[in-house]
Structures are given as structure tokens and as C-alpha cells.
Amino acid sequence: MKIFRKIRFELLGDNKTRKYILYAIGEIVLVVIGILIALQINNWNQVRKDDNALKDYLVKIKSHTLEDMRKLEKISKxxxxxxxxxxxxxxxxxxxxxxxxxxxxxxxxYAFADYFFKPNTGGYEALKNSEYFGKINNTPLDSLLANYHDLLVVIAENEKSYNDFMVHQEAYLSTQFDLSLIFAYAFVSPDSLKTRATSQSEYDEAFRRYTGSAPYRNVISLAAFQFDSMIDQYSKLGAVGQSVVNQIDVLITND
Structure with a gap:
């Protein structure tokens, strides 16, 4: 700045107005170029920060998706x-x-067990609520994630339909049968039952009537075919989940 100031004074002192004006314009251009370079560097830094932040979200989504896939394998089996x-x-x-x-x-x-698939959607929900969600708009990953979470809704509805029916039938059964005899027959060892006042034939008859009732048969008959539908949906979700993981790997690697 001292050098520029000295040049200005010399030009003004020598009454070289035209040269001074050209010099002033040149100085303004240099300042503008400096500002533009500073802005570009700032933009690069911001883009890098945004990309790193998005990467963190994607890594979390990948981790949660892999966790879901392990759960899917277990529940499908x-x-x-x-x-x-x-x-x-x-x-x-x-x-x-x-x-x-x-x-x-x-x-x-075991068809009366009301377990269901519990996905971990924390990473995806966090990204959706962040300022970085727009960075994946209209990308293959965006479509895959939308498909993945649409399938989650379908699976949840299917499981709820079955579980609600099963719980209703189970509730009715509990009003019609002495479940202490049923549970004893199912879970207590025969040797232990022999020491009780209730005869084995009574346990057998109670269990026979219980499993022969319409509500019990309704549940196992529904499970016999609806579980196949659930397993098929789990398989589709797992395939989409693997595609999500693969696409995230591509994006992270490219970065």
C-alpha cells in the first residue's frame, strides 16, 4: 500500500492526470480481483464443509441401513x-x-408372537430435516431412499394387520380357556407335571380343545400364507437397502 500511495503522489505531483486515472483504474481492478479471489476461496471452503456435513449424514444412513438389513435377515429366518x-x-x-x-x-x-421389524430411520430423518437434504434432490440416492421408506410403510401396515388380528384372536381365547393348563402343557416338563394333582389326560384334553378352536386355527392359517408375503417384502426392502448402501459408497468415494 505504501508503494501504491507513493506512485499516486508522484503522478499527481507531475500533473500526469491521464496516467493517474489509468493507474487508479488498474488499482480498482486489482482490488476487485482480490475480492473475487477471496470470495471464491470462501465458496470453496463452504462447499467443502457442506460436502463433509452431507458425507456424515450419508455415513450414518449407511450404518442404519446395514443395521436394518441384519434385522431383516433375522426376522425373515x-x-x-x-x-x-x-x-x-x-x-x-x-x-x-x-x-x-x-x-x-x-x-x-409361535404364530402368536407379535414381533415385528423395527427399522432405524434416525439418519434419514436427520438428513431430511437438515439444510443438506437438497444436495441429493433428483439423484439416484434420493429415489432409492424414497423407495426404501415407502416399503417400510407397506411392511408396517402388513405387520400391523396380522398382529392386530392375532391379538384379537388371542384375547378371545383367553376368555374361553384356562390358560394355566395350556401353558403348563406347553412349557412344563412331563416329569414335573406327573407330580401335580391334575392328570396328564386333563392337560392333553385342554390343549387339544385349545388348538382345535377356530381362533387358534385362524391365526396359524393366516400365518401360513401371510408370512410368505411379509418375507417377500423383507427381501425387496433388503435389495433396495443394498442399493442404498452401494450408492452411498459411490458418492463418498467420488468425494
């Missing part, structure tokens, strides 16, 4: 095992061989 037992029980009902397969009907009681 569990429902498949129950569905297989319920299908055999349904066949036994149609063949009128229930009395020969009481153990099978005992195992089919």
Missing part, C-alpha cells in the same frame, strides 16, 4: 420357520390328523 410349521399344521387340519400331531400344533403357537 424366524418368520420362515414359523410359516413352515404353520403350513404343516394347516395340512394336518385338512387331513384331520390333529390328534397325531399335538407337538406340531404346540410349535405352531
Amino acid at each position: 424366524g418368520r420362515a420357520e414359523i410359516a413352515e410349521v404353520c403350513k404343516k399344521a394347516r395340512t394336518s387340519i385338512l387331513d384331520k390328523t390333529e390328534d397325531e400331531n399335538l407337538i406340531l400344533f404346540m410349535a405352531s403357537g
Whole structure:
């Protein structure tokens, strides 16, 4: 600045007005260029900060999606095992061989378990509520995430439909049967039951009537085919989830 000031004084002192004006214009241009460079550097820094912030959200979404996929694998396996037992029980009902397969009907009681898939949507919801969500608008990842969360809604509705029906049937059964006998038959060892005043035949008859009731059969029959639908939806969600993970890896790698 001292050098520029000295040049200005010399030009003014020598009455070189035209040169001074050209010099002044040149100085203004330099200042403007300096400002533009500073703004560009600031923009680059801000873009870098925004990209890093978005990356943090994407890493969290990837982690949650992988967690979901592990849950899907576990719940799919569990429902498949129950569905297989319920299908055999349904066949036994149609063949009128229930009395020969009481153990099978005992195992089919797992159809009354009201467990369901619990996704972790924290990372996605955090991104949606942030200022960085717009950075993935109209991208393949945006479409995949929308598809993923649409499938979550469908799965939740399907599970709720089954669980509500099952709970309603179970509530009715609890008013019609002495569940202490049913639970004892199902969970207490035969040796222990022999020491009780209640005879084995009473336990057998109570359990036979319980599993032969319409509400019980309704639940295992519904599970026999609706679980297949659930498993198919879990599989579709898992496939989309893997695509989400792959797309996030691409974006992170490109950054």
C-alpha cells in the first residue's frame, strides 16, 4: 500500500492526470480481483464443509441401513420357520390328523408372537430435516431412499394387520380357556407335571380343545400364507437397502 500511495503522489505531483486515472483504474481492478479471489476461496471452503456435513449424514444412513438389513435377515429366518410349521399344521387340519400331531400344533403357537421389524430411520430423518437434504434432490440416492421408506410403510401396515388380528384372536381365547393348563402343557416338563394333582389326560384334553378352536386355527392359517408375503417384502426392502448402501459408497468415494 505504501508503494501504491507513493506512485499516486508522484503522478499527481507531475500533473500526469491521464496516467493517474489509468493507474487508479488498474488499482480498482486489482482490488476487485482480490475480492473475487477471496470470495471464491470462501465458496470453496463452504462447499467443502457442506460436502463433509452431507458425507456424515450419508455415513450414518449407511450404518442404519446395514443395521436394518441384519434385522431383516433375522426376522425373515424366524418368520420362515414359523410359516413352515404353520403350513404343516394347516395340512394336518385338512387331513384331520390333529390328534397325531399335538407337538406340531404346540410349535405352531409361535404364530402368536407379535414381533415385528423395527427399522432405524434416525439418519434419514436427520438428513431430511437438515439444510443438506437438497444436495441429493433428483439423484439416484434420493429415489432409492424414497423407495426404501415407502416399503417400510407397506411392511408396517402388513405387520400391523396380522398382529392386530392375532391379538384379537388371542384375547378371545383367553376368555374361553384356562390358560394355566395350556401353558403348563406347553412349557412344563412331563416329569414335573406327573407330580401335580391334575392328570396328564386333563392337560392333553385342554390343549387339544385349545388348538382345535377356530381362533387358534385362524391365526396359524393366516400365518401360513401371510408370512410368505411379509418375507417377500423383507427381501425387496433388503435389495433396495443394498442399493442404498452401494450408492452411498459411490458418492463418498467420488468425494
